[in-house]
Amino acid sequence: MTNVLELRGITKRFPGVIANENVDITLREGKILALLGENGAGKTTLMNILYGLYKPDEGHISVRGKQVEIHGPNDAIAQGIGMVHQHFMLVPVMTVTENVMLGIEPTKNGLFLDKEKVAKRIREISDQYGLEVDPHAYIKDLPVGIQQRVEIIKVLYRQADILILDEPTAVLTPQEVEGLFKIIDTLIKSGKSIIFITHKLKEVLAVADDITVLRLGKVVGSIDPKEATTEILASMMVGRDVSLVVEKQPAKTGEPVLVVENLLVRDERQHVTVRGVSFEVRKGEVLGVAGVQGNGQTELVYALTGLLPLEDGTIRLLGEPIRHTTPREILERGVAHIPEDRQRHGLILSFPIHDNMMLCTYYKNPFAKGISLQEKSIFSNAEELVKQYDVRTPNIYVNAGTLSGGNQQKVIVAREFSRPIELLIASQPTRGLDVGSIEYIHKQIIKKRDEGAGVLVVSSELDEILALSDRIAVMYKGQIMDILDADKASKEQLGLLMAGVQLSDKQKMK
Amino acid sequence: MSETATPSKTQTSKRSSLGQELLVPALAVVTGLIIGAIVIVASGANVFDAYGALFTGSFGSPVRLIEGLQVFFSTGETSELLRAIYPFTESLVTATPYIFAGLSVALGFRAGLFNIGAEGQFFIGALCSAFVGYSVKGLPMIIHLPLAILAGALGGAIWGMIPGYLKAKFGAHEVVNTIMMNWIAFRLSDWLLNGPMKASGFRPVTPNVLPTAELPRFFDDPLRFNLGFFLALAVAYLVYWFLFKTTTGFEVRSVGANPDAAKYAGMSIVKNLVLVMALAGGLAGMAGSAQVLGVDHWVGQGFSAGYGFDAIALALLGKSHPFGVVLSALLFGFLRSGATNMQSRAGIPIDIISIIQGLVIVFIAAPAIIRWIYRIRSIKTEETVLTRGWGK
Numbered sequence: 001m002t003n004v005l006e007l008r009g010i011t012k013r014f015p016g017v018i019a020n021e022n023v024d025i026t027l028r029e030g031k032i033l034a035l036l037g038e039n040g041a042g043k044t045t046l047m048n049i050l051y052g053l054y055k056p057d058e059g060h061i062s063v064r065g066k067q068v069e070i071h072g073p074n075d076a077i078a079q080g081i082g083m084v085h086q087h088f089m090l091v092p093v094m095t096v097t098e099n100v101m102l103g104i105e106p107t108k109n110g111l112f113l114d115k116e117k118v119a120k121r122i123r124e125i126s127d128q129y130g131l132e133v134d135p136h137a138y139i140k141d142l143p144v145g146i147q148q149r150v151e152i153i154k155v156l157y158r159q160a161d162i163l164i165l166d167e168p169t170a171v172l173t174p175q176e177v178e179g180l181f182k183i184i185d186t187l188i189k190s191g192k193s194i195i196f197i198t199h200k201l202k203e204v205l206a207v208a209d210d211i212t213v214l215r216l217g218k219v220v221g222s223i224d225p226k227e228a229t230t231e232i233l234a235s236m237m238v239g240r241d242v243s244l245v246v247e248k249q250p251a252k253t254g255e256p257v258l259v260v261e262n263l264l265v266r267d268e269r270q271h272v273t274v275r276g277v278s279f280e281v282r283k284g285e286v287l288g289v290a291g292v293q294g295n296g297q298t299e300l301v302y303a304l305t306g307l308l309p310l311e312d313g314t315i316r317l318l319g320e321p322i323r324h325t326t327p328r329e330i331l332e333r334g335v336a337h338i339p340e341d342r343q344r345h346g347l348i349l350s351f352p353i354h355d356n357m358m359l360c361t362y363y364k365n366p367f368a369k370g371i372s373l374q375e376k377s378i379f380s381n382a383e384e385l386v387k388q389y390d391v392r393t394p395n396i397y398v399n400a401g402t403l404s405g406g407n408q409q410k411v412i413v414a415r416e417f418s419r420p421i422e423l424l425i426a427s428q429p430t431r432g433l434d435v436g437s438i439e440y441i442h443k444q445i446i447k448k449r450d451e452g453a454g455v456l457v458v459s460s461e462l463d464e465i466l467a468l469s470d471r472i473a474v475m476y477k478g479q480i481m482d483i484l485d486a487d488k489a490s491k492e493q494l495g496l497l498m499a500g501v502q503l504s505d506k507q508k509m510k
Numbered sequence: 511m512s513e514t515a516t517p518s519k520t521q522t523s524k525r526s527s528l529g530q531e532l533l534v535p536a537l538a539v540v541t542g543l544i545i546g547a548i549v550i551v552a553s554g555a556n557v558f559d560a561y562g563a564l565f566t567g568s569f570g571s572p573v574r575l576i577e578g579l580q581v582f583f584s585t586g587e588t589s590e591l592l593r594a595i596y597p598f599t600e601s602l603v604t605a606t607p608y609i610f611a612g613l614s615v616a617l618g619f620r621a622g623l624f625n626i627g628a629e630g631q632f633f634i635g636a637l638c639s640a641f642v643g644y645s646v647k648g649l650p651m652i653i654h655l656p657l658a659i660l661a662g663a664l665g666g667a668i669w670g671m672i673p674g675y676l677k678a679k680f681g682a683h684e685v686v687n688t689i690m691m692n693w694i695a696f697r698l699s700d701w702l703l704n705g706p707m708k709a710s711g712f713r714p715v716t717p718n719v720l721p722t723a724e725l726p727r728f729f730d731d732p733l734r735f736n737l738g739f740f741l742a743l744a745v746a747y748l749v750y751w752f753l754f755k756t757t758t759g760f761e762v763r764s765v766g767a768n769p770d771a772a773k774y775a776g777m778s779i780v781k782n783l784v785l786v787m788a789l790a791g792g793l794a795g796m797a798g799s800a801q802v803l804g805v806d807h808w809v810g811q812g813f814s815a816g817y818g819f820d821a822i823a824l825a826l827l828g829k830s831h832p833f834g835v836v837l838s839a840l841l842f843g844f845l846r847s848g849a850t851n852m853q854s855r856a857g858i859p860i861d862i863i864s865i866i867q868g869l870v871i872v873f874i875a876a877p878a879i880i881r882w883i884y885r886i887r888s889i890k891t892e893e894t895v896l897t898r899g900w901g902k
Contacts, residue, residue, distance in 0.1 A: 307773060328776025337774070345774040348767045355760070359775045363757045371756040 002065065004029040004193045005050075005081075005162055010059035012045055019045040021217045023059070026210075027162065032184065032194045034208035034225075036201075038237050038406075038434030042217040043197050047164055051076045051083050063162075082160025084151045086167040092140035096133055097122060100154050118157075125156050129186045144293070145176035152183065163187065164195045169203055170431075173292045174462060174495040181207055199237070199434060201230040202463075213237055238436045246442045249450070251470040254283030257318060257423045257454030258304070264312035265296075265303040272311070273299040275478045281423065281454040286445070288469030288486070289458040292498050296478035297458045298340055301427045304456075305337045306330045307345075318422060331360055334422035338412055338429050340458070342405075346412040349401030353393060354382035356400045357415050381418075389414035390440070406437030413441055417448065424448050427458045442468060462494055476500040535827055535834075537880050538873035539841065546866040550858060559856040564863075567851020568844035570597040592729055597847065599735035603805060605843025607632070607814075609742035610797030611821030612828060612835035613749050614670075614790040618684075619830040620753060621786040622766035627673060627688025628794040629818025630695030631666040635795025636802045637699055638665030640809045641707060643719025643802070654722040659741075659799045666795015667788045669695060674787025678780040684787065692818075703811055715810040725804035738804035743836065745796065750832040762786055794818060815846075823871045842867070 005027040012020040020042045027033045037043045048054045050061065052070040060067050063079045070076050076083070090099050101118045108114045119135040126132055131149045139147060148168065155163055165184075169177045184194060184207060198204060204211055205225050213220045213236040220236050234242045258281040265274035274296040281287045291297055302308035304315060306327035315322040317333055331337070339345035347356050358367045358378055366377035382396040391410045393403055400408060409429070416424070426445060430438040445468060449455050457468050465472055469486040474497035481497040493503055547557045571594065578591035611628045618625035639662035646654065673687035700714075709717040725736040753759040764772040765782045773779055797817055802809055824842050828834030849863035873880050880886070 305774075326776065326778075327774060331776050339774060344768075344770045346771065348764055348771050350767050351764070359764070359771065362760050362775075368757045371758055373755055373757060373760060375755075 002029050003027065003062075004064055005195075006062040007046070007050065008060055008062070010046065010049060010056045010061075012042075012049060012054060012056050018217050020049070020056070023214070023217070023219050025212055025219070027193050027195055028210065029193055030188055030191055031209040032188060032196055032207055034204040034211045035195055035197045035214065036199065036204055036211060036233060036237060037214035038199060038436065041214040041237070041434075043214055044166075045217075046214070047083070047166065047195075047197065050081065050164070077158050077160065080159065080161045081164065082155030082158055082162070083164045084148070084155055084166065084168060086170060088147050088151050090139045090147060090150060093138065095136050095138055096142075096150050096153075097135045099139060099150060100135075100157050104158070121157060122153055125153050129156065129183060129190065131156075131183060143176075144171045145173070145179060148172070148180065149183070152187075161191065162193050162195070164197070166197045167199075168196070169198065169200060171293060171460075173498050174491065175499055176292075177203070201233045201435075204228075204233065205230065215239055234435050237434070242435050242439050246439075246446060246467045248446045251285040251449065253285045253470075254452065256280040256282050258456065259316040260304075260313070261315075262313035263300070263303060263310060263315065265299045265308055266311050267299050267308070273478050274303065277313075277475075277478070277480050279473055279480060279483060281456050283422075283454050284449055284452050285470045286449050286455040286457055286468050287483075288465040288472045289456065289475055290462060290465045290472055290494055290498060291460065291475035293460045295475045295498075297427070297460075297475050299478075300475070301337075301340065301425055301456075301458055304330075304425060305335065334420060336416035336419070336421040336424045338409075338416055338424070338426040340427035340431075342408055342412055347400045347408055350399055352397050353386065353391070353400055353403075353411060354378050354396045356411055357382040357385050357396075357418075359415060361419060385411075385414040385418055389417075389444075406433045409433055409437065409441065413444055417444065421448070421453050424453050424455045425458075426455065428460065429457065430459075430461070430464060438464075462491055462498075465494070466491070474498055531829065533886065534877045534880050535829070535838070535874060537884055537886075538827075538870050538877075541873055541880065541883065542866045542869040545869050546862060549865055550862060553858075555856060555858050560852055560858045560862070563852040563855040563858070564845075564848040566848075567597055567855070568601045568848030570594050592733060596733055597851065599729070599733050601840075601844045601847040602739050603734050603736070603843075604847045605839045606738045606742050606804065607797040607801045607817045608820065608824060608839035608842050609739075609746060609836055610800060611794050611817045612824040612839050613746055613832060614666075614793035614797070614818075615821045615825035616828060616830040616832065616835050617749060617753070617762075617786060617793065618790045619825055620766045621762045621782060622769065623674075623677075623783065623786060623790070624685050625670065625688055625787065625790045625794075626685055626822065627670060627691045627791070627818070628797070628821045629814060629816070630688070630692035631669045631791045631794035632798040632801075632814050632818045633695045633699045634669045634798070635662035635666035636798030636809050636813055637702060637707065637716075638662045638795070639723075639799035640716045640719055640802050643723035643807075644717040646723075647720065649722060651722040654720065655725065655803070658719065658723040658803055659796065662795045662799030662802075663792040664795070666798065667792035670791015670794065671784060671788040674784040674791075677787070678783040699809070699813075700811065703809065707809075709808070713810065716808050718807045719803060723803055724807060725800065727804075734805050736804040738800035741796075742800065742839075745793070746832045746836045749793070753832065758785070794821070797821075820867075823867065826871060827874050 003026050007023060007025040010020050010023040023046060035043055045054065049056050050070070052072040052075050061070060062068065068079055070079065091102070097115050097119045100122055106114045106117055122135040131153055133146055133149050133153065139150065168180060172180060187194065196208060205228060208225050210222060211225055211228060212222045213233065215237060260280065261278045263274055263277040264272065267273045277300060279287065289297055299308055303310050306325050310323060317330070317335065320333070322330060343349060348359065358381060361367060367374055379396065386393060386396055389410050391407050391414065393407060400411060403411065424445065429445065430441050445455060445457065457465065459465050466486065471483055472486050472489050472494065473483045474481045474494060476498060477500065481500070482503065484493065496503060547561070550557050550560045574594040578594035581587050581590040611632060614628045614631065615625050639658045642658040642661040646657065649657070669691055673684045673691055676682040676687050677684045703714040703716065707716045709715055725738045727734060727736045729735060753763060761772065761777045761782050764775065764777060765779055769779055820842060824838040825835060827838035845863050845867065849860045852858045853860045
């Protein structure tokens, strides 16, 4: 068996940091190589080098035994290397066909676009690899899982036989993940080779033929999936033993903190995205909201935190109704909010850490006297929180944008937890974070629960929902399908609910 | 990887980044002058004559300064000395409205707003100050002068607040609206100068402001150097204090840097947009006040030499920082005032200075060019958001 792709001794330095150091990677023909590593381990840099976006300082790349120079994506494509990005590179208002041909538009008579030719080729690819998709559908109308297929078709259309999939399962339901794995299987059977980048350990064990683990820019080791367990992989990634299970006592619930009845919310484009949602969160419990992204969870949280107005229904916070209530008033009633998009809502990346640490309470004692900001208190507050929450940063004066994702999230968690709270709303609290940070943030959330706060956790990661929740609500198309007790809920049940299938009594029993 | 990506000591990182901040603008100016020199040569003139005249026109001639000092020390006669420092003080006089107007645009940038309306606000400010200056009679200077300045600031503030309100309330883009407000201001001032505010005589100008409303001058004619310059410096410090040391300034900067996060943190975007546009208008209005009360003492057609538009460039050059604005306003003041001398002494058209200014702006706007020319390794800096997309 031949090695279709070899990276040898790749070193890439950025000012003050070595992103990749002497990295060796081998992809065998017709196999799946899982590239595993925490955020900031150097996976992305490595793939950018492979895709020609960065030039390595040392080392070389061989494709099918021949050493090659890759100066840009076009060179990579010419070598048969194709990349499916984590964030899809699709134009929503264009059709599948138009998106696929973008950049290499074939023409009729040298002038007119030959869409039919492309559509025909798309159908051939669809049939060959089991990638069902309508070439004339508009991207914006397609579910995320299908959009991902379009990305894969784009790569195949360009005749790639080495596919790089960057965190491909991050946005999929469990069922869609199954579908993707089937597609991957078909691709492998027809002779393609795949690099699968992820930080989800179970998926790695499910699909990979080879596993290479990166940590701090170096290859920690390669391991045969048959010999690996999630625990072994996690400790390879993090460099120490990590606990993947959140240890928690049964919840001691008190009276309701948050009561929501018949909530109706429109998003910024005036579409109704939350319809008739009712639930309550009690003191000392975690209510998990599961669901595939884009089923109204985002808008639900926005409505609860005052970022979107409620169209109809009632929200009661500690018995007081919330209607036309500003984010500040809600915050002052004791709500902490870890927002879904930390870079959009949670942080001002161009501001130093110390300013981000007081972003929501800058106008209050001790950070301000009158209108005058009190730098001393601002700095000492930040120093304290950085220490307490173990934010890895050279100092509190650097901009939040220079921190890694995990540390950015820790800044938000530190800030939100640093004031007395009755209700914690945590939306995708560990998205994109490494195992070490996930473990830490989960512990902090459970700690808040045990201190008596009500907790609402919204996550599209089922593992996270299962690990944290005492009860689980599943959202689908703006409605709550069902609310299950966490200790009785299975992944299969939740998966069905997430796909909009009502559970029969029999399914509920098991 | 970012854990180790940043320098480990605060002090070094702060200092080196400040050095970087200043290095690029400084090199941009130098490069602008070098290319300007090439243009001068291409037009068949002598670079040394031209830049010599530019220098003596903006700073004064060192030889004359020494002579002036000698005369002063031996006889106590000051006229020679005053003549020697005249160019330098004129540069400061020119810089004064630049400082105010530059602060206006910079404050807008900090809140993510593009105030193209400084020119119109400048006119309105000047007209309001002039009106109070000549029409209100019988007040002592200590009341009349502040009142006249306040009138200018208020007029400009209202002129700026209107687009701010339209943006906050209806989402109308401030670029469009401030441009519109400019035209209204221009035509309004034409009408006022030809009608209600016209002084007796043929020319469409206002009457002179009363001496009690004039910004005091430090020397006798022809030196026009006046209190306005120091007022500008004080206001620059005030803007700095407001932006960086107050809660409201923190809100303004947050709204500018990330409006979504500002909203999340409970800040009112609407309130801040209107506030910033009003303050920015007030600052541009004060530029007009300073010019009319300190220098011209009356307002005529074409009163502004494009201060409000140049202000956009110098706010960029000053990286929207009040102190940066002061430095770049001084640069513009010296260039402008030297250019007049260059034209009369070396026969180089004044437009050469516009070319140099334009080049400097290009280099500031695209610092990659300067980094490439001088092989400076870039440090990772946040992208400055000057204005947000249309209709947002």
